[in-house]
Amino acid sequence: MVHILEDVSNNALPKLAKAAQALDFNSIGIKDGTIQLGDMASVAQDLAAANGVVADASVDMGKIGDTHIPQITEAVQQGRSKFKELASLTDAASRLADVLPKMFDLDSSEGSSSGPRTYLVLAQNNAELRATGGIPTAWATLTIDAGKISMSTFGDPPRNGLFSQDEAASVLTAEERNLFSTKMATDYPDINFTPDFPRVADIARQIWHRAGHDGVDGVISVDPVFLQRLLKVAGPVTLSDGTVMSGDNAEQRILNQIYIDTDTQAEQTDFFTMAASEIFTHVLKNVDGKNQQLVQTFQKSVSDGHLYVWSAHEGEQQRISGTTIAGELQSNPAHSVTGVYFNDATMGKMDWYLKREVTSTYDKTYPSGAKQYTIHIKLTNTADAAKVNAAPDLLRGYDHNGNPRTGEIETVLYVYAPDEGRIVDWTQDFDQFAVHDGLTVGVKTVTLRPGESFETMVHVLASPAANENEMILRQTPLVD
Numbered sequence: 001m002v003h004i005l006e007d008v009s010n011n012a013l014p015k016l017a018k019a020a021q022a023l024d025f026n027s028i029g030i031k032d033g034t035i036q037l038g039d040m041a042s043v044a045q046d047l048a049a050a051n052g053v054v055a056d057a058s059v060d061m062g063k064i065g066d067t068h069i070p071q072i073t074e075a076v077q078q079g080r081s082k083f084k085e086l087a088s089l090t091d092a093a094s095r096l097a098d099v100l101p102k103m104f105d106l107d108s109s110e111g112s113s114s115g116p117r118t119y120l121v122l123a124q125n126n127a128e129l130r131a132t133g134g135i136p137t138a139w140a141t142l143t144i145d146a147g148k149i150s151m152s153t154f155g156d157p158p159r160n161g162l163f164s165q166d167e168a169a170s171v172l173t174a175e176e177r178n179l180f181s182t183k184m185a186t187d188y189p190d191i192n193f194t195p196d197f198p199r200v201a202d203i204a205r206q207i208w209h210r211a212g213h214d215g216v217d218g219v220i221s222v223d224p225v226f227l228q229r230l231l232k233v234a235g236p237v238t239l240s241d242g243t244v245m246s247g248d249n250a251e252q253r254i255l256n257q258i259y260i261d262t263d264t265q266a267e268q269t270d271f272f273t274m275a276a277s278e279i280f281t282h283v284l285k286n287v288d289g290k291n292q293q294l295v296q297t298f299q300k301s302v303s304d305g306h307l308y309v310w311s312a313h314e315g316e317q318q319r320i321s322g323t324t325i326a327g328e329l330q331s332n333p334a335h336s337v338t339g340v341y342f343n344d345a346t347m348g349k350m351d352w353y354l355k356r357e358v359t360s361t362y363d364k365t366y367p368s369g370a371k372q373y374t375i376h377i378k379l380t381n382t383a384d385a386a387k388v389n390a391a392p393d394l395l396r397g398y399d400h401n402g403n404p405r406t407g408e409i410e411t412v413l414y415v416y417a418p419d420e421g422r423i424v425d426w427t428q429d430f431d432q433f434a435v436h437d438g439l440t441v442g443v444k445t446v447t448l449r450p451g452e453s454f455e456t457m458v459h460v461l462a463s464p465a466a467n468e469n470e471m472i473l474r475q476t477p478l479v480d
Contacts, residue, residue, distance in 0.1 A: 004061055007056075012054050012057075012090075015049055016046075019047050019097070022038055022043045023038060023093070033284045033285065047098075051090040054087050055090070061079055080468070104144050105145055105147060117145075118217055119141065119144075120139065120216045120218070124192070125224075125349075127259065127349035127350075128189070128347075128349055129351045129411065129476060130343055132192040132327060132476070132477075135188075136188065138156070154272075156273070158211030158212075161211030161213075162210075179436055180194055180343075196329040197308045201218070219312075228247055229301060232247030234285075234286040234287050235247075254271075254272060260395065264394075305477035310326070330472075334463075334466055336418035340377060340415055340476070342356070343412045344412075345445065348394060348405065353383035354380070355381075357380075358376070360374065360375050360471065360473040371466065371471065375415065378453060379448060379455075381407075383409070388407045407449060414442070416436070416440070417440040420465065421460060425459050427457045429444075431443055432444075
């Protein structure tokens, strides 16, 4: 252990200290609508070198067994835990320092920038759940030229770029068609039935290009939760229709109130696209000097799934892959992930009233080294039947015969077992078991009347290859 600490002290800490000086909140943020990264590009190599040392140290620490002296054993265990945290931090910092200057057209390491970047931005609507958040109601482009941000007005998705039923069979895999139907390519609200955001982004990029638009350098996903958090930093804004949006009310106004106040889809969509456009414009003009809050907002939104990024540049995407912001299905048995995702089947905007509680608890370790966990899932329809039934039909949605619903919420639940793991047992039967990209998936449709709840416990087994790495639980993003 002393040799490990010596190696880190000599070969990692000096580089980390240098990087820390370059990566402070005074130099990273947005000023006058321009992204600033300070000296991030200049410390990318130092961070990569330090990350290599720390990662090796974390592995070596994991190989140190227990001793006959409890105090030393406890010290080793604490050191092992801290090195895991440090390795995760240096890995993320190294990746970001490598890709962000390029993605924001601020990479001057070669003496000139890499050229302006244009990204397709999807604004997801969590009032109608999809696995990655909600239906992608509004689409826009964001262009970054030497850090300077310009954004088009959000508008309707380009329906003329959608694939036909026959084309969908070749665009989607057999596993995707089995789990999510061909709608994932033929209907824009359903392209994110899959929880694998890189797949969502690629399909969206193809649709955008097929509609006659220029190619894009990547795809970014945001939602009203992220927008409300940005307003916490930038301050309230009065929209062009007189609506005041703030860091306290934006989610409710966008995801619920508009569906109570208006009864046509055109009005609702127009409000969503207007709100997204005007909030972004307001934020870009009002975050100067608020770097620390802005960085913390981005960090929190990445960690809980309200901000995803995919790069069309293969090298950059490889660096993003494996991080939370990538939003991808994890196929790495050494880092086990259990996924719990939801797709709305109500065909309305009732998911504002769906309370979701998903937790995981460690159970036991088998002689093989495989760990078992209990996934507890509880869904509750919190709607007031009288109030929602007085609202427009588009809020309540429609049943499979096209009739307006009367307050029920229909949800499709997907439980993904860890890579090289499995679903052991469950307290509520699944409707279907399937395989998606090598991962076992249990599927169940749940329908809840106002006030009703559904509860299940699912035991999952992680691969022995995970060793001491604890399982990570990922789920469809929650509304604050």
